[in-house]
Amino acid sequence: MRLPLFLAALSLSATTALANVPCGGSFSGFINDMKKEAIAKGHKKSNVDDFFANARQDPKTLKADRSQGVFQMPFLDFSQRLISKNRIDVGRSKAKTYKSTFDRIERDYGVSRGVLLAFWAFETDYGAFQGDFNTLNSLVTLSHDCRRPGLFRPQVFAALELYERGDFSPTKTTGAWAGEIGMVQMLPADIIENGTDGDGDGKVSLKTSPQDALMSGGKMLSHLGWRKGEPWLQEVTVPKNLDWSKSGLDHSMKASQWAKMGVKPRQGQLANLEASLLLPQGRKGPAFLAYPNYRVHFEWNKSFVYVTTAAYFATRLEGAKPYNAGNPDPGLSRNQMKQLQKKLKARGHDVGKVDGILGKKTRAAVQAEQVRLGLPADAWPTPSLLGKL
Incomplete structure (x- = not known):
């Protein structure tokens, strides 16, 4: 099953959302103001005029932004919808095909291959579906919209910088509705900061080169705080008499302390790290210890159910057993x-x-x-x- 591209919607770049960012009003007036700001930032007027010449408001982008119902699904439903045998088989095949690239990523950035394979799978089905939204139109539409202009306005100027480098076309560059580009769906500012030539051809081609996309994604995760060589998520079993109030991301303790409370790994050994106990569907459902690297996932996507599913899928791609679904109490509509x-x-x-x-x-x-x-x-x-x- 293909993952709808709107899941990339909550992806956040390292760019800090700005407060009191101009938005709304007539769209033509908004574009004129953006052009003035671009020139004030030092961009040539001719480049600015060419870049914005065909910029248009895109109603489909706004519709996609308002239609993220999939995030209301509970973890078991969401993960079973996204993770299939085919996705696991293809992921493991990709791991072999691009072994040298993953080896380099793990050496240089310490990011495990399963993590990048999971993002690659969920964002674009390993590059097969990268989105057909005009990237500039999506970015200016979301900048004009007053819901999150602080996130998207800087991305327009980053796209302008890529255009001046020859790496972005205002009319031809396409991607996800929220402005992400390429196989692992990166925003323009992230491409500028983390874009890496992984295949050695002298270019950064995130849409056509898996090596470039994977190396860039690894570098980005490293910059977001990924701790080299450490785990991120581990399924565990928990005793029935556990103090459940200590569960959740707001609480953490050493894995050794969890072990003293009766928490045991389903596979392998617990890491000697701080960890939080995750119960995505309560004490009767699956249970995981989330290590510090798990939290880095939230810099890529802010949805708890997406992050937990991606982190779990990464462990499956690296040989973990399917989770014990348990028998959770019914949730809420x-x-x-x-x-x-x-x-x-x-x-x-x-x-x-x-x-x-x-x-x-x-x-x-x-x-x-x-x-x-x-x-x-x-x-x-x-x-x-x-x-x-």
Whole structure:
């Protein structure tokens, strides 16, 4: 199954989102203001005029930005939708085909091949589906839109810089609806900072060269804080009498301490590192220890369910067993989740936007209420909890 390209939507570059960024108003006026800013930044007027000459607002980009319902799926459904035997087989085949590239990435950046293979698979099905949105139009549309202009406006100027280098076409460069380009879907600013010539042809071609794309992705993860040679996620078994309030990304301790509490690896040995216990669907579902490198995934994508699935898939590509799905308690529908978020807000919890998505803030609020009510505090919301609130 092909992963819809809108999953790249939440991908964040190292560029910090800016506050009070100009947006909205007439689109033509907005483009004129961008052109003035580009010239003020030192770009030649002729280059700026050529670059923006055919820029257009793209309604399909806005529609895609508003249509990310897949992130509302629970981990088991989401992971089973994305991970197939074919994806695993193709990934392992790619690992052999590009062994020398992966060896170099692990030597230079310390990023394990499974991690990059997982992103390559999920973002573009190993390069087969890279998106057909005009990249410039998507970037200017999302910059004009006032939802996240601080993320996208700098990417327009980065694309202009790539254009001046001869590495970007305003009319022909295409990619994901959120402006990412190439096999592992990188934003223009990330390409400027991390683009690497992996195949030695003197060019950085993220759309056509797997070696370039993989080396660039490895360099980017390294710059985002990847710790060389360390694990990221490990499936574990947990005792039934565990103190569940210690689970979740807001809590961590040495793996040796988890071991003393009865947490055991399903394969191999626990690493001598700080780790958080992840229970994506509560204490009756799969359980993982998340090491520091797991958190680096959130610099690539902000969705908990996407990150956990990508991290788990990376372990499968490197030989881990399929997870023990367990028998989780039923979760909430989207409308029920919205009701829950409203009730949590009424109790003073910061759950962010009431959107029906079980994000980090909602999980933390659920866990706090479970503690208050004397329930197993595994941060998994159920109809029973909703009723008690």
